Amino acid sequence: MNELDLDKKNNKITHPEISQKFKSIGFENLTEIQKQAIPKILEEKNCLIIAPTGSGKTECATIPVFSKIKNRKIPNKIKALYVTPLRALNRDVFKRIIRYAENEELKIEIRHGDTSQSNRKRIADNPPDILITTPETLVNLLSQKKHLDALSDLEWIIIDEVHELLASERGSQLCLSLERLQIKTKNEIHRIGLSATVGNPEDAGRFLVGTERKFELIHDTSLRNYDVDVVFVDGIMDDVATKIIEYVKKEQITSPVLLFTNSRGESERLSSILKQKTLLNVELHHGSLSRQVREETEDILREGKSGIVVCTSSLELGLDIGSVELVIHYGSPRQVSKFMQRIGRSKHSKGDSARGLIITENPDDEFEIQAIIERIKEGSIEEQKIHYGSLDVLAHHLVGLSMQVGNVPIESALKLTKRAYPFQHITLEEFFDVLELLALRELIIFNEDKTEYKKNSAFFSTKYHFQNLSTIPDILxxxxxxxxxxxxxxxxxxxxxxxxxxxxxxxxxxxxxxxxxxxxxxxxxxxxx
Incomplete structure (x- = not known):
């Protein structure tokens, strides 16, 4: 008998131990994506898992992985990394999966930019079995001996919301980090990617595993239903706010309502107008608000308190935000994937139609929204173009690589770089030009025949590395x-x-x-x- 058997007739897990784990968290029956993915993960295959929101992707990755590493854990060795694009998502995933880890007697921690110095030291001195982090913090960890030692027995990497990273320098950065992780790790690291909306899954799979590994594409192609009203308001934002209040009252919504906008400026103006017009509780959530304010709003959502939460993309990804019956979008979401992610935050459970209202005072938006809805019915999602050949990202990693291994043979560094999918086409000339520039800036030093390089021991080389961990533009x-x-x-x-x-x-x-x-x-x- 396989480690996991499925009773296809009844759609249940028949292996007693695994079955009990899923039943204990509320999965009496497997979702379609879980039926397909769990056996592949238990076979230790690299997997890209694509399925609609609310289909149990997180559980179908974490529960089998945690069950695998339970009997292989080693003191002070990180066996699994869970990478997400957002700090808020880090915190949310931690709250969601800590129980799964503790059920296997595994220790789990979060490490990102908001982590206090005392907690950073504690994690470095006493590494967990599972670490949740962001792409930027992973770059940081790869440059520090204590963390490299802790990662030397790594077996699994789970990357959540893969689609968010495909078209950006953050994704290019992560791909190089994944290749660097393999250098001193004793095991072949198994990679799992999770997403609800990928228009080019083959590219996304190669992005996940690199140019020299195989992967299993596990795709639940069933389409979630979207029950969406489209309302055009002949007026200004003030009139839109009035219509939103009327709609929420008419529909007698008692759970929180998410109101997405396309910019922070829109969210601020719309929330200010709503607060003046209604006694309903109106909250705001976007990236420029303090962590405390954002977490207070997230708690209101989890508690299911009625009212309207105006937000930007900060609540678009897979945050577990409790029971939301309705999602409103101000203006066109512009993309099919944005529509699916945002409206999909409503009725976040398998089998329920997502419920939404899209409201605009712009006639062009109304036509665009109808086109987006038609594309969803056809299963047509935009491709996320891979961000190829980011030489600034490469330069930063080449300095980091010298901090990781010491003397770096240039031929080996080029091979490692080309294994990362966004850098597969880089030429030797381009690669050497980057090294020459780093040497000119005195960040690295070549050996005599320029077949190896090492980091300049001067302080400003280390400073350059740690001040440029993020590819997100730094605005004062x-x-x-x-x-x-x-x-x-x-x-x-x-x-x-x-x-x-x-x-x-x-x-x-x-x-x-x-x-x-x-x-x-x-x-x-x-x-x-």
Whole structure:
């Protein structure tokens, strides 16, 4: 008998131990993607798993992986990495899968940019069996001896929301990190990718495993139903807000309502108008708000409190946000994949139709939305074009590689680079030009015949590496502090702050704030409600 057998007639797991694990978390019956994926994972195949939201992708990856490493765990060795594109998703995944890990007597931790120094030291000194992290933090870990030692017995990497990384430099960065992980790891690392919306799955699979490995594409092609109203409002945003309130009241929605916008500016303006027009609880969630404020809003969603949460893409990905009966989108989502991700946050359980309202005052948006809905019915999703040949990302990794291994043979470094799918076509000339530039900047040093290089021991080489872990553009931001509650609310870009003076009013978190003073030394804006 295989490690996992399926009773296809009744759609149940028949292997007693695995069956009990799924039953204990509420899966009496397997979803379609779980039936297909679990046996492949238990066979230790590299897998790209694509299935609609609410189909149990996280469980079909984590439960078999955790059961595999239970009997192989080694003190102070990380056996599995779980990588997500967002810190918020890191925290959410941790809350969701910690129980699965503890059921197998495995220790699990989070390590990302918000992790405190004390927790970073604790993780470095006492590594967990499973580590949840982001692409940027993984680059950091690959440059530090303690973490490299902890990763020397790594067996599994699970990458969540793969589609979010395909078309960006963050994805190119991650691909190189995956190849670097393999250098000093004793095992062949098995890779699992998870996504709900990928228009080019073959490219996504190669992105996941690189140019020299095989992978299994496990694709649930069944289409989720979308029960969506499209409403055109002949007016301005103020009229749109009125229509949203009327719709929510008419539908008698008692759970939280997600209201997506395409920009932070739209979310701020719309939430401010809604707060003036209704007694409904209106919250806001986007990346410029403080972590505390965002987590307070996420808790409101998990608790199922009624009201409207205006948000951007910050709540688009697989956050476990509890029971949401309705998702509203202001304007066209622009892409099929965005529509599916955002409207798909509603009725997040297998078999239920996603319920949504798309509302706009722009006639062009109305036509575009109808076209998007037609494409969904046809199963047509946009391709996410791979971001090929990012030489700035490569330069950073070449310095990091020298910190990881010491003297680096150039031929070996080129082979490693070409195994990463976004760099498969890089030429020797391009590769050497990058090294020459690094040497010119005194970040690396060649040997005499230029067949090897090493990191310059000077401090500025290390500084360059650690100051450029992120490929996301670094914009100087000012912290906004509510002086009455002494609470960090969020951030403002330096360019915006430069146009502000004392006593001026601006909107943040959907509320108006008056400026007391702007401290240019500490980059802080002190405000009053």
């Amino acid at each position: 931001k000012f912290k906004v502090v509510d002086t009455i509650e002494n609470k960090f609310i969020g951030t403002l870009d330096q360019r915006f702050v430069g146009d502000l003076d004392k006593d001026e009013i601006f909107v943040l978190r959907g509320s108006q704030w008056r400026i007391l003073n702007i401290d240019q030394n500490t980059f802080k804006v002190n405000v009053l409600p």
